[in-house]
Amino acid sequence: MNKELKNMKIKKILEKYPYAKTFLEDQQLSIDDQELTISQLYQQLTLEQKEDLGLDIKQLEASLDNYIEQMQEFIGESDDNNTVQSLTILAGKDKDEQAEKFAELKVHAGEIISIVGPTGSGKSRLLADIEWTAQADTPTERSILINGQKPDLSWRFSGGKKLVAQLSQNMNFVMDLGVEEFIRLHAASRLVKNEDEIVARVITEANFLAGEKFSADTQITSLSGGQSRALMIADTAILSRSPIILIDEIENAGIDREKALDLLVGENKIVLMATHDPILALMGDKRIVINNGGIEKIIKTKDFEKELLIKLKKVDNMLSDLRNSLRYGKELTDNPNLTS
Amino acid sequence: MNLVTFSGPPSSGKTAVILKTIDALQNRDIAVGVVKFDCLYTDDDRLYEKAGIPVKKGLSGSLCPDHYFVSNIEEVVQWGLANDLDLLITESAGLCNRCSPYIKDIKAICVIDNLSGINTPKKIGPMLKTADIVIITKGDIVSQAEREVFASRVMTVNPRAMVMHVNGLTGQGAFEFSTLLYDDELNIETVKGKQLRFSMPSAMCSYCLGETRIGEEHQLGNVRKINLGDQNE
Ligand SMILES: Nc1nc2c(ncn2[C@@H]2O[C@H](COP(=O)(O)OP(=O)(O)OP(=O)(O)O)[C@@H](O)[C@H]2O)c(=O)[nH]1
Ligand SMILES: [Mg+2]
Numbered sequence: 001m002n003k004e005l006k007n008m009k010i011k012k013i014l015e016k017y018p019y020a021k022t023f024l025e026d027q028q029l030s031i032d033d034q035e036l037t038i039s040q041l042y043q044q045l046t047l048e049q050k051e052d053l054g055l056d057i058k059q060l061e062a063s064l065d066n067y068i069e070q071m072q073e074f075i076g077e078s079d080d081n082n083t084v085q086s087l088t089i090l091a092g093k094d095k096d097e098q099a100e101k102f103a104e105l106k107v108h109a110g111e112i113i114s115i116v117g118p119t120g121s122g123k124s125r126l127l128a129d130i131e132w133t134a135q136a137d138t139p140t141e142r143s144i145l146i147n148g149q150k151p152d153l154s155w156r157f158s159g160g161k162k163l164v165a166q167l168s169q170n171m172n173f174v175m176d177l178g179v180e181e182f183i184r185l186h187a188a189s190r191l192v193k194n195e196d197e198i199v200a201r202v203i204t205e206a207n208f209l210a211g212e213k214f215s216a217d218t219q220i221t222s223l224s225g226g227q228s229r230a231l232m233i234a235d236t237a238i239l240s241r242s243p244i245i246l247i248d249e250i251e252n253a254g255i256d257r258e259k260a261l262d263l264l265v266g267e268n269k270i271v272l273m274a275t276h277d278p279i280l281a282l283m284g285d286k287r288i289v290i291n292n293g294g295i296e297k298i299i300k301t302k303d304f305e306k307e308l309l310i311k312l313k314k315v316d317n318m319l320s321d322l323r324n325s326l327r328y329g330k331e332l333t334d335n336p337n338l339t340s
Numbered sequence: 341m342n343l344v345t346f347s348g349p350p351s352s353g354k355t356a357v358i359l360k361t362i363d364a365l366q367n368r369d370i371a372v373g374v375v376k377f378d379c380l381y382t383d384d385d386r387l388y389e390k391a392g393i394p395v396k397k398g399l400s401g402s403l404c405p406d407h408y409f410v411s412n413i414e415e416v417v418q419w420g421l422a423n424d425l426d427l428l429i430t431e432s433a434g435l436c437n438r439c440s441p442y443i444k445d446i447k448a449i450c451v452i453d454n455l456s457g458i459n460t461p462k463k464i465g466p467m468l469k470t471a472d473i474v475i476i477t478k479g480d481i482v483s484q485a486e487r488e489v490f491a492s493r494v495m496t497v498n499p500r501a502m503v504m505h506v507n508g509l510t511g512q513g514a515f516e517f518s519t520l521l522y523d524d525e526l527n528i529e530t531v532k533g534k535q536l537r538f539s540m541p542s543a544m545c546s547y548c549l550g551e552t553r554i555g556e557e558h559q560l561g562n563v564r565k566i567n568l569g570d571q572n573e
Contacts, residue, residue, distance in 0.1 A: 026462050026496045048564065051541055054438075054465035059538075063469070067499035124512055132516045139367075139515065156516070157502040160492050165484045174455060174482050185458075186485045189492040228483075236484045 002065060010034040010041065019191060023067045027053060027060070038064060074160060075191065084163075084243035085109050085147050087130065087270055092142035094294025095122075100142075102298055105288070109243065112261060112271040114281040117290030123274050126290060127246055130272075131164045132156060140293065164272075165240040167232055168248035173220040179203060179231065180216040186239050198238060205263055206234035211254040226254015233260045237267045244270045250280065252316065258283065279316055282309040341420055342427045342526050345441050347467050348451035349460070350433045353477035355384045356508025357451055358429055359391055363511065364518035365427070373425040375416045377432040377441070379405045384431065394423055405432055406439030407540055413443070417531050427522050440467035442537040446528075447521070450501075453478040454490050461493040466538035468494070473520065474501045477508045 005013065011034035013020050024031050029041060036044070042057045050056075055063065087107045091100040107113055115123055125140055133144045133151040144151060146163075155163050175182060183199045192198050207213050210230035214223060223231060229250060236245060245264055250257050261283055264271050275281050282305050289296045314337070322332055348354050355376075362372050373394040376384045380399065388395035396419060400408035409432055420428035432441050442448035450471035452460065455478050461468060468474065474494050479487050487505070494503055502520070506513035545551075545561040 023496055023499070026493075028462075051539075052465070054469045054538060056538065059470060063499050067496065070495065070499055124510065128512060128516065131513075137519070157504075158495075160488075160495050160503075162491075162505075165488075166479075167484060168480070170480055171483050172481060173486065175458065175486060182485070186489055189489045232483050232485070240484055240488060 005065060005068070006039070006061065007037060010036055010038065013038075017068050017071070019071050020064065020068060023064060027055070027063075029053070070158065070160065071191075073154070083109070083268075084270070087244060088145035088148060089126075089130070089295075090143040090145065091295070092129075092134075092136070092138075092140040094140075094292045096292065098294065100294045100296075102295055105286075105295075105298055106148075107270050109268040109270055110265045111286075112265060112273060112284040114284035114287035115272060115274045115290060116276065116281060116287055117296075121290045122293040123290055125293065126288075126295070127164065127272070127274075130244065131162070133163065160241065162242050164244045164246050165236050165242035166246045166248070167229075167236060167250075169251060171232065173223070173228060173231075175220065177220055178217045179206075179214065179220055179223075182220050183235060183239070186235060190239055190241060192239070202231075202234050202238050205238065206231040209233060209256050209260050209263065211256070224254055225251070229255045230260070234263065237263045237269065243268075244272065247271065247273045247275075249275050249277065252277070252279075252320070258313075279309065279312050282306065282312070341417075341425050341528060342447075342522050343417060343420070343443075343528055343531070344427065344429050344447045344449060344521055345443065346429060346431045346449045346451060347434050347441055347471075348475075349437070349453075349456060349464070350435065352451045352453045352456065353475075353506075353508035354431050354433070354451045355387055357475055357477060357506050357514065357517075358431060359387065359393075360506070360508065360511035360514035361518045361521065362391070362393060362429075364515040365522065368522070370426045370522055371424060372427045372429060373420055373423055374429045374431060375419070377405050377409050377412075377430060379433070379435060382433075394425070404439060404540070405435060406441050409441040410536060410540070413441075414531055417528070421529065434464070434467045437464045437467065439540050440465070440470060440536075440538060442466070442470055443531060444535045444537055446531070446534065447472055447526070448537065449473045449475060451475045451477060452494070454482045454487055458486075458489055458493050461490070461497045464497075469498050470537045471498060471501050473517075474498060474503045475506050475517065476503065477506060479505050480507050480509065480512075 010031055038061060039057055042060060085108065089105045091102050091104065093099055117123055129138050129140055129142045130144055132138065133155045134142050136143050154161055180199060180203065183202050184195065187195045187198055203216050210227045212224060212227060214227050250260065257280060261271060273280060273284060281287055282301055285301060287299050289299065318335055318337065325332055346354050346358060358374060365372060374388050376382055376397045378399055382397055385395045385397040398408065398412055416430065417428065448471045450468050454476060476491060491503055504513060504517055506517050545563050546558055551558050
């Protein structure tokens with residue numbers, strides 16, 4: 001433990017590092033007598049309490065030390081110069097040891113990149129390379145730069161600081177909480193300052209994305225598929241610490257996918273989207289084609305593809321209107337836009 | 341030979357993670373073997389065997405499996421050496437959340453899963469608190485928010501650990517984790533003389549010794565009474 005902390009009374013520690021309270025509480029230590037130092041507090045514990053604590057004094061002091069260090073770093077991160085402005089992928093090799101056919105790909109905050117390729121082609125490996133900030137030390141030998149530079153190792157090892165947040169179709173809410181309580185819990189773990197405001201914003205945005213509205217006291221486990229998806233996206237956009245969001249398909253049901261992407265981009269996230277849905281794929285600025293473990297090419301979305309996207313969206317709307325009619329027991333009528 | 345101890349609540353994904361990690365180690369020509377410690381029953385040895393990994397199991401029966409672990413770890417190490425292993429992994433299920441088989445200077449990994457509830461990190465003692473690396477599994481089925489809240493709870497309870505997410509089904513994260521497991525500098529010939537990171541509980545009461553009768557007059561040794569809040573206060 002650093003000297004300063006060692007000699008500080010608990011009162012002083014809490015004044016200087018208010019979040020240390022959570023640490024002491026989670027270790028089930030009583031902080032009623034704040035005139036003690038940590039080691040004095042430890043000495044006052046009974047044998048049983050020491051046993052329950054599960055740490056000896058050295059371990060306890062070292063833990064608190066590390067906790068404060070990580071939290072300080074965490075708080076410092078909100079400064080603008082610490083944000084991730086760009087991500088660069090430097091080419092490696094595919095499964096046959098052939099060099100990938102690009103030199104580097106730089107992605108900026110607020111961009112959407114689609115990832116396409118058959119199952120097993122290496123999409124997960126690419127994602128893992130990014131998440132691990134690979135330095136030619138993974139099977140693909142790719143390297144990752146952040147803001148044009150070799151990334152700090154803490155991206156790899158720190159529990160709270162992860163480069164990539166993930167959203168996939170299989171993910172569910174499992175906690176037994178209401179929407180607001182749940183978002184509040186997430187906000188608290190992020191130490192956000194204007195908690196009320198942020199929590200309200202997440203819920204508003206989620207409702208804006210969801211086909212069917214829901215209230216702040218709905219249990220998260222009873223949300224529909226579309227509503228869950230909407231809440232997960234709004235929460236990740238606004239509250240996740242990770243600058244990169246990986247989306248593994250978004251089913252086109254009960255959620256406005258375009259608004260969802262707009263929200264993520266508006267929050268300056270880098271959005272990577274693994275999809276085989278042409279509408280989603282064309283919403284990306286570029287798409288990465290993966291094959292045989294390597295990046296085969298990078299295609300910038302063409303103007304004619306953007307025009308096609310507009311038509312596809314029309315077809316999509318038509319289909320979803322039909323689905324709605326079906327759901328509400330109506331008869332389905334012919335549509336003049338459909339040619340046979 | 342390197343020794344690495346894995347521990348974690350039952351069904352948290354220890355075997356799944358170890359198998360995927362050994363997979364990832366294969367290209368590095370490292371001979372790995374596993375010894376599984378459990379209480380009454382385990383099938384894990386068959387899973388390891390099926391993957392072609394040398395394996396032994398030890399069932400503690402009526403004893404605490406972690407106590408049983410300490411009493412047998414030296415023999416296990418000698419088994420690993422005799423089999424020319426480069427890396428010996430022990431897997432123990434933490435049953436009462438109280439003991440932990442971690443040894444000073446021997447890499448200690450705790451595996452816990454996202455489904456176990458956000459208060460679980462607080463409930464697990466030295467097994468989580470004194471681990472060097474905490475692996476969180478089953479992230480594929482819960483939301484990003486729950487993963488983040490869970491990881492932050494783990495961090496509060498053990499701020500010194502490296503926290504990593506590994507998916508026991510797909511193996512996502514296993515390669516990265518595998519790079520941290522083996523170290524040429526950390527070879528051992530024995531664990532004799534080494535120490536546990538944290539003492540096992542001092543509990544030795546009449547029931548540990550086979551007492552079955554209920555009632556104050558049968559309670560001897562280290563007995564703790566529940567505080568129900570009235571006359572005891
Ligand atoms: N969805 C999902 N399931 C997982 C994951 N990891 C493990 N599992 C499943 O969880 C169950 C328990 O995993 P095990 O690896 O046997 O757990 P364990 O900790 O070794 O269990 P014991 O040794 O019996 O205490 C198995 O059915 C695994 O397939 C994961 O990351 N995601
Ligand atoms: Mg197992």
